[in-house]
Amino acid sequence: MSRTTLKDIAEKVGVSVTAVSRALSGYPDISEETRNRIFRIAEELNYQPNIAARTLVTQKSGVLGLFVLGREKGEGFSHPFSGQVINGFLDGLVEQGYDMMVFKANRPPDSGSSSYIDLCRRRMVEGAFLMGLRTDDPWITDLKSSSIPIVTMDMPLAGEMTFSVGCDNVSAVHAAVRHLADLGHTRISIVNGYTQASVSLERFEGYRSALDDLGLPFDPSLVAEADFTVAGGKEAFLTMIDRTPDITAVFAASDLMALGVLEGARELGLRVPKDLSVVGFDNIDMASMSSPPLTTLDQPRYELGRTAAKILISACNGDTPPSRVLLKANLIVRGSTSERNKGKSAKGVVRQAR
Amino acid sequence: MSRTTLKDIAEKVGVSVTAVSRALSGYPDISEETRNRIFRIAEELNYQPNIAARTLVTQKSGVLGLFVLGREKGEGFSHPFSGQVINGFLDGLVEQGYDMMVFKANRPPDSGSSSYIDLCRRRMVEGAFLMGLRTDDPWITDLKSSSIPIVTMDMPLAGEMTFSVGCDNVSAVHAAVRHLADLGHTRISIVNGYTQASVSLERFEGYRSALDDLGLPFDPSLVAEADFTVAGGKEAFLTMIDRTPDITAVFAASDLMALGVLEGARELGLRVPKDLSVVGFDNIDMASMSSPPLTTLDQPRYELGRTAAKILISACNGDTPPSRVLLKANLIVRGSTSERNKGKSAKGVVRQAR
C-alpha cells in the first residue's frame, strides 16, 4: 500500500477531499463533528501531507536555503565557527515551521553550474542564508538583484532584498586594542584576514581608530595579512616578528590565526603572555583550551544564526526587516594577555632564539 | 512576470509542452532542430524546472535527509567531529544530483512531534542519514521498519532498509592499547563514552581484547565512563586517578575527553607524557593543537560521510549495498604518549600534588 492521501481520508469519512483539506488546515467552515471524524481517521492512517503538492499550488515551499561557501580545507561546515551559527539558524526556522535545505557551492561559475539563486528557484526555496561569501564571489551581482530575500553573514550587499547579520567588528576590535593598550602595550600588531572578507576591512578600521583614539602611532609594518587559518596565522606572525621584533602584543582577526601565533611564539621561545600578549576573535571552543587560553572576542554565534532566520522569515512574509543587524562581540579576557613585561623585551628573546 | 515554465517555452517555440519536457530530458524522439530551438529559448528565458511538480508526478524528490541528533550544548553541528562528515555526505550526494535537507531532531517524542520517518515522508525524502543516534532513542523501532533507506553513523540497526557506517572500533582501540603496552605501560585505564552510544561497547571490547592478547590483567577500577565532553573526561579522570593513582596511561574514547584528561593531569601536576600517556579518539582539529599534541585514532570523517551518501543512493536505486561498512581508523602518534617513566610513578606525583 502506498501513502495515505487526502482522498483516502475523504473516502473513509464520506466527505469531499476539500472538506478534509480544510478541516486539517483548521478552517472554521467544517462542523465540529466531521472535523473530529476527519482527525481521527487521519491519525489512524498516519496521514502526512504531501508537501510537494502543496508547494505546487501555494507557490510556497516552506524551505529556507543555507549556503556554506568556501568549503575547501577546514572551511565551511568543518570550520569551528559554523556549527553554532547553523544551530541557531536551524532552530530559528524550525520554530516558524520552515525546513532547511543545504546547498553546495558549485565553485567554478563557468561550466554548467547555476547561480545560488537559480538553485533556490528550482526548489522554490523562499529565502537563503549565505555564510562565507567573499567580495570576489562571481555571483554577487546575481544576489543583489535577487527577488527572494537573501541574508548574508558578515557581508552587506546593498540590494533590494538583501540583508546581513554580523558583529560590530569595528567597536569589537577597538575594545581589544584598548585592552592591550591598557596593559601597557604600545607596539600592537594586527594579523588580519584576507581582504576578500569584508570583516577584514572593518576589523582593520577598528584597529586604526583605536590606535588614533589611544594616541598610538600607526605603523604599517605592524600589519600582516593571512587566510584565517592556524598555519596562515603562524606564518604571518613569524615573518612579521622577524621584521619588527619589538612587538609585544598581537591582535589576530580569528582565533585560528591567534592559535597560529601562539604556535609561532612557542617555536621562537617567546612566552605568552609574559613576552607576548595575544588576542583572538571568535571565541571558538578551542580558544578556551589552548595553553594559555586565549583572550578573545566572543561572537554570539548561535544568536547570529537565529537572527538570520528571523530576518529571512519576516522578509518572506512581506515585512521589511532592517537591512543590517549588528550584534555585539564581547571581549573575554583569558590567559593570553597580560601587563607588558618591561624588563625583558620580546626583541631580546627573539634575537636569542634565532 | 512570474517564473518561466515549460508552457512558456512551448508557446514560444511552437511545440507542445511534452515535446519541450522530452527535449530537455534528453529523450531521442525530438528532432535535432527542434531540440536546439528549445534549448536556446530555455536558456534565453533562464528556465529552471519546478522540482515540486516533478516530484509530484515521479514520486521522487531527489532529496536526502540529514539528521544531526543530540544538539544540546556542544553536540550536533557544533561538535568538532560533525563538520567533515557532513562535507563528505554533501559532496557524495551532490555528485549524484541529489539535494540535502537537514532536519532538527524534535526531542520529546510525546507531544506533537513526528518521527524521523514521518518528517521524511512529508517532503518525499528518499533516504536519510542519521548522526548521533543513541540506543535509547525513542524512534529506534520506527527506524527499523522504515520503508525508505536509512544510514546510521556508528549504530547498526538490523532493519530491512537500515545500513550503517562507522569505524572498526574494536581493532582501532586494540591498536591504541597495544601502542601503550609497547611503550611499557601496564596500568592502562579507559575513559569510555556513555553506554547509550554503541561505539562505547565496541571500544570497550577493543580494550578488553587487547588486554587479553597482551597478557595484561583486566581491572574494573581502571574503567571510567563519561559523556564524550572535555568536562566529563576531566571529571572522570580525576575521580579515577584518585581511586587508582598508579595509572600511567589513559585511553579516552574521544579527543574531547582526552583533552579533559590533559586538563586534569595539568591540574594535578602530572606531566604528559612523562608521567602519564594519553591517547584520544577521532583526530579532531584540536587534537594536533593541544600541548602536548594528542596521540589519537584518526577517523576518516569525510570518507565516512561520503560512504553514507553512496550507500543511501545505491539503496534508493534498488540495489542492495552492504548493511554495514566499517572503515579503518589509523593510530596517529603525537606527543601525548611516551615510554613509561619507571623511576617516578604517577602515584608519587599525585600524592605530592594533593
Add this chain to the structure above:
DNA sequence: CCAAATTACTTAAACGTTAAACCTAATAGA
C-alpha cells in the same frame, strides 16, 4: 508498390493539494 516500421511529434491523464466558486438546507431578520 503496399504493409510495416520508424520518426517526430500531440493529446490526455495523472500526481496531491489548495482556492475559488457554487450549492443546499437551515436559520435569522424584517
Add this chain to the structure above:
DNA sequence: TCTATTAGGTTTAACGTTTAAGTAATTTGG
C-alpha cells in the same frame, strides 16, 4: 412570511511536470 444570511459543505479548476497512449507523415523491407 419572505428574503437574506449563515453553516457546512461540494464541484471545479489549477499548480507544472511526466508518462502513456495515440497519430500523421515519412521511410523501409520484401
